[in-house]
Amino acid sequence: MKLRTGGSIAVVLPSPIGDSLIGLVLVDNLIRNGYRPVVFGWVAEQLADWFPQVTVGRPDAWQRAFDTVIELRPTDYASALSRSGKTLCLAALPEYGGSKHMVDRIVDIASNVLGLSDVTRENGLVVPAGVMRGRFDNRVVIHPTGSHPEKMWSRKKFLALSRVLSRRRLQPSFLVAPAEFSVWSDIAQEGCEVNALPQLSEVAAWIAESSWFIGNDSGLGHLASCIGVPTLSLFMRQGLARSWRPGWGPGAVVLPPSLLPFGGLRERLWQRLLTVRRVTSAFQTLHGKHARALHHYAAADFGDAASTQATHAARIGMLPGAQSRRF
Incomplete structure (x- = not known):
């Protein structure tokens, strides 16, 4: 046509x-x-x-x-x-x-x-001038939810992953939807940061000013990839990952091992089969591959980054509808 x-x-x-x-x-x-x-x-x-x-x-x-x-x-x-x-x-x-x-x-x-002659894989996203890409050198956005529960890794494992990241002097920052905040806000008592921002533009800015993204097979992984933030996506099976993995910026997919012969059984048990160790290893590989590319952003040691982030988080928290919890 x-x-x-x-x-x-x-x-x-x-x-x-x-x-x-x-x-x-x-x-x-x-x-x-x-x-x-x-x-x-x-x-x-x-x-x-x-x-x-x-x-x-x-x-x-x-x-x-x-x-x-x-x-x-x-x-x-x-x-x-x-x-x-x-x-x-x-x-x-x-x-x-x-x-x-x-x-x-x-x-x-x-x-x-449609017969278009000048065709690209890009979608035209431009980071607004007021957003400082990679501002927080050590911040890792963790998106533990999604619209399909069967695609979500377990809460317990996401919390274990965040502790591993903290030990490695990274700063995990959980990001959930406003409607999910009441379910996740209690993890602040375990030393975690959790945020819920009311507008997608604010979510995009939070991701853009971070340096890494880890999440389920969901829309925010595509948003992080669009922005150019290195993205690790957790998928239940290879076929889904082949078609739906975030497809723009640097990133990787981590899958459960193929220990079971039947696809249906693997789908039902993928959350159990995908271990924290396996996800950590995949993130370490992604981090090592792309860390150098991020060094042209303003660098700060972990202490300075945490201090700067607290100031920024307070600003985000003052936006109408924003919710945030820290230990």
């Missing part, structure tokens, strides 16, 4: 953070090729400052306004944006399936379906 030159285009992003960031690859390619799409979705709204080239719309203001409406997966409002009532749903296309990484599937659609 060749897009009509001069035609109005809407791109409707899915709700999950990772899916939206991948969908923004298509948006960036449309812009690179001279189109001016209007983008819909809460992720684009809250990260508007991080995607300054993107025009973000609200559905109520754009009813029946577009010649072409593209949605990654079916939504309940995309058709109302279309003059014809029809949409192009990427999930229905053969190129959306298969075993390639999701970013590469979007690139294939941009090239082979």
